[in-house]
Amino acid sequence: MSGQAKAFRPEPGALTRWLILGIVGLVFLVPIVAMGEFTLRRGLEGGYDFSRWIAVFSGGLTGEYKGVLTALGNSVVLAIVTVAVMLVILVPTMILVQLRFPYLRRAMEFLCLLPITIPAIVLVVGLAPVYSVIAKMFGSGVWTLSFAYGIIVLPYAYRAIQANLSAIDVVTLSEAARSLGAGWLTVLVRVLLPNLRRGILSASFISVAVVLGEYTIAALLNRVNLQTALVIVSKSDPFVAVIFALLALVFAFFLLLAIGRVGAPRRSRREPAASITAPAAVTPTGASS
Amino acid sequence: MADTLVSVVAPLEGVEPAAVQARRPESSRRAAFTVPSFLGLVPFAAYILLFLGLPTAIALFTGFLDGTGSFSLTNIEALADPLIVSTFGNSIGLSALTAVIGSVVGAACCYALIGTNPTGLLRSVVDSASGVLAQFGGVMLAFAFVATIGIQGMVTVYLRDSLGINIFADGVWLYELPGLILPYIYFQVPLMIITFLPALEGLKPQWAEANASLGGSRATYWWRIGIPVLTPSFLGCLLLLFANAFSSFATAAALTSQGSQIVPLQIRSALTSETVLGRENLAGALALGMIVVMVIVMTLYSLLMKRSAKWQR
Numbered sequence: 001m002s003g004q005a006k007a008f009r010p011e012p013g014a015l016t017r018w019l020i021l022g023i024v025g026l027v028f029l030v031p032i033v034a035m036g037e038f039t040l041r042r043g044l045e046g047g048y049d050f051s052r053w054i055a056v057f058s059g060g061l062t063g064e065y066k067g068v069l070t071a072l073g074n075s076v077v078l079a080i081v082t083v084a085v086m087l088v089i090l091v092p093t094m095i096l097v098q099l100r101f102p103y104l105r106r107a108m109e110f111l112c113l114l115p116i117t118i119p120a121i122v123l124v125v126g127l128a129p130v131y132s133v134i135a136k137m138f139g140s141g142v143w144t145l146s147f148a149y150g151i152i153v154l155p156y157a158y159r160a161i162q163a164n165l166s167a168i169d170v171v172t173l174s175e176a177a178r179s180l181g182a183g184w185l186t187v188l189v190r191v192l193l194p195n196l197r198r199g200i201l202s203a204s205f206i207s208v209a210v211v212l213g214e215y216t217i218a219a220l221l222n223r224v225n226l227q228t229a230l231v232i233v234s235k236s237d238p239f240v241a242v243i244f245a246l247l248a249l250v251f252a253f254f255l256l257l258a259i260g261r262v263g264a265p266r267r268s269r270r271e272p273a274a275s276i277t278a279p280a281a282v283t284p285t286g287a288s289s
Numbered sequence: 290m291a292d293t294l295v296s297v298v299a300p301l302e303g304v305e306p307a308a309v310q311a312r313r314p315e316s317s318r319r320a321a322f323t324v325p326s327f328l329g330l331v332p333f334a335a336y337i338l339l340f341l342g343l344p345t346a347i348a349l350f351t352g353f354l355d356g357t358g359s360f361s362l363t364n365i366e367a368l369a370d371p372l373i374v375s376t377f378g379n380s381i382g383l384s385a386l387t388a389v390i391g392s393v394v395g396a397a398c399c400y401a402l403i404g405t406n407p408t409g410l411l412r413s414v415v416d417s418a419s420g421v422l423a424q425f426g427g428v429m430l431a432f433a434f435v436a437t438i439g440i441q442g443m444v445t446v447y448l449r450d451s452l453g454i455n456i457f458a459d460g461v462w463l464y465e466l467p468g469l470i471l472p473y474i475y476f477q478v479p480l481m482i483i484t485f486l487p488a489l490e491g492l493k494p495q496w497a498e499a500n501a502s503l504g505g506s507r508a509t510y511w512w513r514i515g516i517p518v519l520t521p522s523f524l525g526c527l528l529l530l531f532a533n534a535f536s537s538f539a540t541a542a543a544l545t546s547q548g549s550q551i552v553p554l555q556i557r558s559a560l561t562s563e564t565v566l567g568r569e570n571l572a573g574a575l576a577l578g579m580i581v582v583m584v585i586v587m588t589l590y591s592l593l594m595k596r597s598a599k600w601q602r
Contacts, residue, residue, distance in 0.1 A: 010492060010510060011403040012400060016401065017402075020397050020400070020401035021398065028418075028422070030437060032433065034437035034442060038436035038442075089332050089333050093333035104330075111337055117583050117584060117587045118345055119537075120536070121538045121579070122576040123341075123345065123348065124344075124560070125344075125572045125576045126343065130339070130340070130343055148340055150336070151340050156424075210424065213424070213429070215427050215428045216538045220561075227539065230429070238432070238435065245432045245433070249426070249429055252420075252425045256417035
């Protein structure tokens with residue numbers, strides 16, 4: 001559209017670029033700013049102050065926002081258990097498939113990306129009876145929800161770990177270690193896991209972010225987590241709900257920023273971008289991109 | 290001579306059995322290993338079966354049961370009920386509208402991001418912000434829009450007090466179907482950025498150079514190379530956005546106080562009250578309907594992605 005001198009570069013001119021990014025960025029900032037503005041309002045007399053923020057944090061665990069803080073605690077427990085489920089069940093299986101059953105890779109990819117096609121709201125219809133059995137076996141502790149959350153984070157976690165797994169030569173590494181006399185446990189713990197640190201870390205962070213933002217399953221199975229508590233609080237005290245929502249969004253933002261940084265030093269861009277791009281992972285060639 | 294010959298050969302002879310010996314336990318250990326290594330797949334398989342396979346099967350199967358637990362098609366027939374049909378229509382309409390707007394705006398942002406440093410600050414911030422809004426917002430986005438265009442929202446108040454425009458002159462629409470459009474666009478655009486940007490980065494610089502050396506302009510580049518190559522990915526991302534909106538529940542659940550204008554909300558009321566249209570197990574039939582739509586959309590998506598992958602080798 002502009003001169004021919006730059007014709008062999010598909011990128012936009014600086015003006016076009018900043019015009020588009022500026023307008024979209026500003027529009028997208030409005031709701032976030034509005035959340036901030038909303039929490040600083042001083043009630044009927046108008047004006048702004050930090051009283052609501054102070055009230056939330058001064059009460060501590062015994063204050064009137066105890067419910068939300070307990071729910072936050074529940075969500076943290078869920079995040080930890082979900083990451084544990086992922087580490088114990090998904091990671092060894094992926095390594096095993098990579099090493100021993102390469103012909104199962106496509107099947108594994110299909111399974112791990114399946115939760116994208118099955119909406120959480122559909123899953124929950126079938127999870128209700130499953131969870132009534134689980135409640136009898138393990139009690140109705142909130143942590144049991146992590147089994148369902150493990151499924152929800154599967155596409156994200158798979159994507160992050162697979163990107164890392166494809167980048168290293170697992171077979172050569174483990175054969176080298178085996179020929180030097182290492183047992184399989186040593187190979188796993190001292191050779192493979194350190195090489196997969198980056199992918200595992202990304203997968204864990206993403207899982208934490210997903211679990212902290214999860215609402216559908218907890219709400220319909222009548223469990224209390226951060227999001228369900230926020231919805232309940234918002235009915236009586238919308239200001240507090242917005243404060244916590246704002247904090248959670250900012251926290252998730254920095255968590256993802258950290259993933260980008262974790263992935264950055266080496267093969268710069270693909271890893272972080274791909275790892276939060278679970279849907280793009282449906283691409284058949286996605287695993288090795 | 291013979292001695293030296295022997296001494297040369299002897300170690301070789303001695304090595305041979307040792308090598309065979311060394312190889313044998315290795316191979317037998319391998320053979321022994323393959324049996325338990327299959328067992329290594331069991332925990333994952335069992336987990337997937339129990340928490341993905343079983344719930345999905347139950348969700349789909351219950352649609353075929355009536356209140357007493359025997360097989361019937363009445364719930365499936367209920368999918369043809371005008372109320373359900375209009376709910377599916379609402380869901381599909383909302384998803385299509387927000388997918389189209391989201392993909393166009395998102396593609397424009399991706400275009401603007403071409404040529405920026407992938408590890409630079411701008412891209413890190415855009416990536417993270419997109420990730421948060423596209424995938425983890427849910428309930429919190431509903432709050433954001435209540436604070437923005439709610440009855441006391443920042444924008445509502447500003448427009449009312451400063452410009453004299455009342456956006457709710459015809460009634461408060463934020464908590465009904467039209468109110469979902471803006472929040473949905475708010476998570477669709479970031480999802481488009483996340484999914485479409487890799488496709489734009491797959492455009493090879495050689496193509497631009499070839500275009501330039503053959504005397505093509507920027508317009509020729511986009512019309513003859515860029516757009517044709519990117520069309521399958523763009524359509525694929527559009528479908529993905531559709532699927533994303535269609536299956537999304539949290540934002541709508543937190544925003545709409547009453548009524549079930551979209552399918553996920555209707556599943557909720559079917560699950561919690563069991564009195565939608567006076568039928569039990571309707572949730573199962575609705576879930577089946579959703580899955581059918583999702584499978585069609587995602588199959589088309591993967592076909593388009595297969596096609597777009599051609600150019601990315």
